[in-house]
Amino acid sequence: MAAAGLGEAVRLVLARDLRLALRHWDQVIQPLIFFVIVTTLFPLAISPALEELRGIAPGVLWVAAMLSSLLALESLFRPDVEDGTMEQWVLSGQPLSVLLLAKTVTHWLLAGLPLVLMAPIVGTALGMPQSVWPVLAATLALGTGSLSVLGAIGAALTVSVRRGNVLLALLVLPLEMPVLIFGARAVDLAMQGEAVAGPLNLLAALLLLFVSLGPFAMSAAMRISVET
Amino acid sequence: MSSSSRSPLSDSQPNPRRSAASSEARPRVASRWLWFHKLGSPPYAYGLATKLRPWLMWSSLILMLIGAYGGLVLAPPDYQQKDAFRIIYVHVPAAIMSLQVYLAMAIAAAVGIIWRMKLAHAFAAACAPVGAWFTVAALATGSIYGKPMWGTWWEWDPRITSVLIQLFLYLGYMALRASFDDTQRADRASAVLAIVGVVNVPIVKYSVVWWNSLHQGPTISKLDTPSITLSMGWPLYTLVLAFMVYFAAVMCDRLRSEILKRERNASWLQENIARS
Numbered sequence: 001m002a003a004a005g006l007g008e009a010v011r012l013v014l015a016r017d018l019r020l021a022l023r024h025w026d027q028v029i030q031p032l033i034f035f036v037i038v039t040t041l042f043p044l045a046i047s048p049a050l051e052e053l054r055g056i057a058p059g060v061l062w063v064a065a066m067l068s069s070l071l072a073l074e075s076l077f078r079p080d081v082e083d084g085t086m087e088q089w090v091l092s093g094q095p096l097s098v099l100l101l102a103k104t105v106t107h108w109l110l111a112g113l114p115l116v117l118m119a120p121i122v123g124t125a126l127g128m129p130q131s132v133w134p135v136l137a138a139t140l141a142l143g144t145g146s147l148s149v150l151g152a153i154g155a156a157l158t159v160s161v162r163r164g165n166v167l168l169a170l171l172v173l174p175l176e177m178p179v180l181i182f183g184a185r186a187v188d189l190a191m192q193g194e195a196v197a198g199p200l201n202l203l204a205a206l207l208l209l210f211v212s213l214g215p216f217a218m219s220a221a222m223r224i225s226v227e228t
Numbered sequence: 229m230s231s232s233s234r235s236p237l238s239d240s241q242p243n244p245r246r247s248a249a250s251s252e253a254r255p256r257v258a259s260r261w262l263w264f265h266k267l268g269s270p271p272y273a274y275g276l277a278t279k280l281r282p283w284l285m286w287s288s289l290i291l292m293l294i295g296a297y298g299g300l301v302l303a304p305p306d307y308q309q310k311d312a313f314r315i316i317y318v319h320v321p322a323a324i325m326s327l328q329v330y331l332a333m334a335i336a337a338a339v340g341i342i343w344r345m346k347l348a349h350a351f352a353a354a355c356a357p358v359g360a361w362f363t364v365a366a367l368a369t370g371s372i373y374g375k376p377m378w379g380t381w382w383e384w385d386p387r388i389t390s391v392l393i394q395l396f397l398y399l400g401y402m403a404l405r406a407s408f409d410d411t412q413r414a415d416r417a418s419a420v421l422a423i424v425g426v427v428n429v430p431i432v433k434y435s436v437v438w439w440n441s442l443h444q445g446p447t448i449s450k451l452d453t454p455s456i457t458l459s460m461g462w463p464l465y466t467l468v469l470a471f472m473v474y475f476a477a478v479m480c481d482r483l484r485s486e487i488l489k490r491e492r493n494a495s496w497l498q499e500n501i502a503r504s
Binding site for chain 1: 341393396397399400403404407408413416417420421423424425427428431432435436438439
């Protein structure tokens, strides 16, 4: 693998992770089912009246998306660290940050993208008008990317900790709060018929910031976690 | 190859002279950074903290007494808030420290991870609980302040919310640190988190301000620092300084106990204890 170029290595990582995911597709859709279940809890807990649900729908969808993105993080790096693949990557001579970013991209493809596609349907069930669909999908597409990167940093930090999943949530959720604010607010603004370019631009800026700086934090964290 | 390269060194005279010259030159180059390297040495830092501690503790106590007297007795009651405003003399310094300590912690963590300076990690480890308590104090006093002023213990005001998120960052940092058995690993992993967190702090601040300004505009002005008159202001500035010196004094203690914990098997420490 060291002989191959970086592009080839990234392609191999992506292909391998996607193939592994397709073979365990029942595990892959679990976060998606979780997303639907969490959004179902709110009508049960608050009120079945659509007028009331409409007001909280953006927040509900975004919080559920954050939690289900978190759920998939636990298994992002752990199998590779446990079976020694990650050590091989550290030693491979390829930049670890790029390889980990490729893994993060697969996390987004498997845990972020399904949410983007699913959210409009769930949103409609919560009384969202169809006109909001594009904005909802756009905020989730930009926002879940940031969530994946921040989550991957947390996952790399906690991968060697036993029972690290609660810790992971503790570390990652405060860092993700700005994404939640901009994402939910943009959908809220769209539902009130106001301009949404501001929060969407900010979400895109956050995504660029996290994608450009995040991989370095990921690889630093992973090196600490892998070395024994 | 190795013998041929070694032979001119072993039999020629200039070699010792050259090494003497370089050892003469080296301290001059290093002297600019000597204080930095000295700080990295546990015995030196331990001694320094021991020496500084009483000075810092007493001066912070004196500053606090002056500030408290000025704030609670000399400063006139606010024309609108009456005596209730006096809680700012605790609230504002605590809130300032909650951010300052986080910055200090992140800088120490970065120094520790870049120059692999163990003592910087010890400093960062010692910072976290102190900073978390300053944050708790800021939230608690803010809540007590809010009850008579706004009629509510809690308000989702941008500053309050961002201080709360700050507390979450401290708690996450301490939780991560506590979950490793190996100190070195805990040091480096939590350092990465502290650096990631410090990048996020301004984003949190601005996002929360922006989030709030859409929903409840007028609340922002509630907490905006009003232009403060000198008679009310000087005790506040004195107390901010007092809190900073107090932080330094507490850090001397905490750093010493961190060093004791980390260097418990070191010979200098045993000699030190044997002497005293």
